[in-house]
Amino acid sequence: MPMDPLSLDYLPKSPTGIQGLDEITDGGFPKGRPTLICGGPGSGKTLLGLSFLLNGARLFGEKGVLLTFEQSVRELSQDIASLGFDLPAMIAENLVIVDHVHLERNEVEETGEYDLEALFIRLADAIDSIGATRVVLDTIEALFAGLSNESILRGELRRLFRWLKARGLTAVVTAERGEAELTRHGLEEYVSDAVILLDHRVQDQISTRRLRIVKYRGSSHGTNEYPFLIDQTGISVLPVTSLGLQHGASAERISSGVDFLDAMLGGRGFYRGSTVFVSGGAGSGKTSLAAKYAEAACARGERCIYFMFEESPQQLLRNMRSIGIDLQPWLERGLLKFHADRPSRFGLESHLAAMYASIRAFSPSSVVVDPVTNLIAVGTILDVRAMLTRIIDDLKNQGVTAFFTSLEEVDGESDMGVSSLMDTWIALRTETRGRERHRGLTVIKSRGMAHSNREEEFVLSDTGVNLAARDAETMLGAGR
């Protein structure tokens, strides 16, 4: 009987349930085959393997067995608890079995031939007792330290991976990164279906975790290095730019929170889900506009997350109160969330990851980043641009309105080349005339709407952000 050609092309996947990883692997790890995860010490191999296993049991109804050669059940439970998993409870519910294989070379004498059949029996017994379909071996190469006969060991490892495949088990094998080869003991020779490399580097005292799919036989996959983050919500991998420009475009308009600005934007404000960019020099009013926007979003009953890379939340609250914006009630009602970080605390990728995680957890309809330019402290302009592209893509896909501020040293310059990504670009500038500083606002562009081409002068006062009184005395350019 001829085979269905489609069945040959289709490689079934086992979803990892790890944010982002399933996207770049086009569905997860290869089902019924082993996947190798390698990386240096502390690169997150064990946590990634364990997340795959526990997500399988928790989200996909696939039970799992972990053979751990290095850490005890107690140590693992403590480590994984920080990612929100209750390992002892899952063991008690027979969702997973954890078998700690303890092997000390100096406690064992070797004489003559042997094989690792006992390990197979152990694994098979655990698998059969709960009907497991996922297996994690962490890290099997500890056998090389525990047993001295390498030729027996290599033969048995080959047999083990054949055995896993024959039983149709989806396995994850972790291994220490080697110098010349991918892994210290050349495990990639046995596990060749999918290989994932984890990396944890510190550059300029900033640490970044990255993940790369070295190999994925029979499947399309992303080939870049992807940043990933391990935090209290688990592991998240950040796919670089998403699939294309498929995001929908909303026709709904939302207020900028500033009446005269809404008027300049065809009388109705921004498009929902669009990307707004406010550039300007120091003290030109960027944060005030951002706070106004956040306030307006919350006043509509929508959630807004505000990333600040310059001020602390307390500073921002105090400063904004002075111009009549009180954000405190929105914080208390849970509509507004502040996320403050010093840019140098993490690497750029980790920032992106942390921002993603916050956005995912809060699911806001608006995101404010104030200012994006501070991120240049931790990356090059090119990196920041790439990162912004990712954030913007992601937010657009979700229909979230994004509001970025950007500090400019010289008016009109150094927009980091990101202005082309923006739907609306508002430029602020200050000008000293006589003995007074004046603030001007221009809508440089706003896609899809008729907008004002005038530069308007505005003032910050205890009633907020308002157009300067338009009389001959104070009009921009009139002088005094």
Place this chain on the structure above:
Amino acid sequence: MNETGLDRQEETFLLRLYVAGQTPKCIRAFENLKRLCDEHLAGRYQIEMIDLLHNPTLARGDQIVAVPTLVRRLPEPMKRIIGDLSNTERVLVGLDLRVTTP
């Protein structure tokens, strides 16, 4: 004969041999062990055979990875020797039966 040797004369050896079915390796290990015990431990040893194919849970419970594995349960401390026990000298050292200082 030194003191250690004398003490050893009094003790009974409780030995466990873990195997997985009747494989040549396992049969060889049992034969090697029996011969060695008859020579060095006549009348004061017990050998218990555990076939992991019939008692798979014991592999995990007793931390067995390889077969054959010989475990000296008594006298304490517990000792482990893996392999078909073909090297008698090493088995004797492993069981603390070979007094290393003459």
